Every structure is written in structure tokens, then in C-alpha cells.
Amino acid sequence: MKRYFVTGLLIWVPLGITLWVISTLVGAMDGILLLLPEGSRPRDLLGINIPGLGVIGVVLIVLLTGFLTANILGQRLVKFWEDILNRIPVVKSIYGSVKQVSDTVLSDSGNAFRKALLVRFPHNEAWTVAFLTGTPANEIAKQLDGEHVSVYVPTTPNPTSGYFIVVKKSETIELDMSVDEALKYVISMGVVSPTPKLAALLRPDPANPNLPG
Known part of the structure; x- marks a missing residue:
């Protein structure tokens, strides 16, 4: 019985934790839809709540942002936005630190966490x-x-x-x-x-x- 119980745990524990993490992430991203004005939310338009729409929305927003900022005009807009943030005392420190770390870790030309x-x-x-x-x-x-x-x-x-x-x-x-x-x-x-x-x-x-x- 003990061996069977442990074998069952080895199957269900990783699966349960994986589903919990995915459910938490999807729920957090779906919460972004609550920022939309009332009447324009998917639940108001479709009459039902469809899990996962927030994930699709976040992916589309990230892709669209990357597409718009990949040209010279987009880079100038980003530079203008960053100049504004860098003039706000508290925001400047937080945003600057986070951006420096993200640029180092996520950049294709960087060596951070590559070895x-x-x-x-x-x-x-x-x-x-x-x-x-x-x-x-x-x-x-x-x-x-x-x-x-x-x-x-x-x-x-x-x-x-x-x-x-x-x-x-x-x-x-x-x-x-x-x-x-x-x-x-x-x-x-x-x-x-x-x-x-x-x-x-x-x-x-x-x-x-x-x-x-």
C-alpha cells in the first residue's frame, strides 16, 4: 500500500502543482480584462466568461508593442516615455533598475544567465x-x-x-x-x-x- 501510495503521489503532485501554477497565471492575466470599461468586457459582450482571453490579450499586446517599437519612430516614442519616467523621483529608481536587469537578461547580445x-x-x-x-x-x-x-x-x-x-x-x-x-x-x-x-x-x-x- 505504501509503495502504491508513493507512486500515485509521484504522478499527481507534479501534475497538480503544474495545473495550479497555470491556473494562477491565467487568472491573473484574465484579471486584466477588468480594466476595460463596463460594456466592452468579453463577459458583457458574449454573455459568458471565457477563461484564457486575458492570456490571448496579453500576448497580442506584447506582440503589438514589439512590432510598433521595432522602427525608428517607435524607438523615439519609447525614448520620450522613458525620459518622462526618469524625471519622477521614486519611479525613476524602480523603473531604471528593472529595465537594466531585463535588458541584460533578455537581450540576445547579453551573456547573463547564458552559462x-x-x-x-x-x-x-x-x-x-x-x-x-x-x-x-x-x-x-x-x-x-x-x-x-x-x-x-x-x-x-x-x-x-x-x-x-x-x-x-x-x-x-x-x-x-x-x-x-x-x-x-x-x-x-x-x-x-x-x-x-x-x-x-x-x-x-x-x-x-x-x-x-
Whole structure:
């Protein structure tokens, strides 16, 4: 009975959590429709509430925004809008910080979160999976000897929180796995191994037992 119960949990728990997350996201996006004037909402026009219309609306708005701002005129309008936001004291700090992070992470030309690494954390005798976020700021880099990199060390099982650290590039090991695979490995607390190469890297090197192979 215990074995059957655990087997059932392994089937239903991931499915239930997935459906809960999707339902929460769809509900949040459908809530955007409440911003429409009364009489123009889908429920008022169709007489019924259709789940998922908010998701379609958000996707269409994002695509339309990207299409309109992909030309010179659209970029000038965005620049004008950003200049206005940057003149508002509190909004300026929040918007500027969020935009800088989003531009770095989502830009095709950026290197943030493009590589998974092994770094020593939280002490020199332990290794953990981290993600390359770039290089240290000039003020930090000039205080350090040698080449360093900035990395993000996610926590388990919630990778949205973690630690930002600066480490020597020579003391990091680039993993032959995608960021998605590394995230799955972190979230599963090491249970879901994405590739046998990671296990080989973590095995001690016979020539130097203090370093992975």
C-alpha cells in the first residue's frame, strides 16, 4: 500500500502543482480584462466568461508593442516615455533598475544567465551550481587581483532567491549543460541529474583530490 501510495503521489503532485501554477497565471492575466470599461468586457459582450482571453490579450499586446517599437519612430516614442519616467523621483529608481536587469537578461547580445558554472560555495570544500551574470564593475575589479566573474548562486528549491558573488574565473568550471538543465538540477535538489558529465566533473581528480576531475 505504501509503495502504491508513493507512486500515485509521484504522478499527481507534479501534475497538480503544474495545473495550479497555470491556473494562477491565467487568472491573473484574465484579471486584466477588468480594466476595460463596463460594456466592452468579453463577459458583457458574449454573455459568458471565457477563461484564457486575458492570456490571448496579453500576448497580442506584447506582440503589438514589439512590432510598433521595432522602427525608428517607435524607438523615439519609447525614448520620450522613458525620459518622462526618469524625471519622477521614486519611479525613476524602480523603473531604471528593472529595465537594466531585463535588458541584460533578455537581450540576445547579453551573456547573463547564458552559462552554468561550478563554483566553490559556501566554502572552499564545497561546490555548487551557479550562473554567469557578467563581469564585476570597474570599481570592484580594480580592487581584485586576476580575472574575476560575477555569478548568481540560486537557492534550492526556490531558484528565484540566491546570492550574488564575485569569484576568480580560474576557480570556476563551465558545465556542458544548458541553463534549463542546470535549473532543473538545482530545483530537484540534485535528484534529477541532467547529464552524466556533471557526475564526472564532481568526482575528485586523482592528481589533485582537492579539485573536481
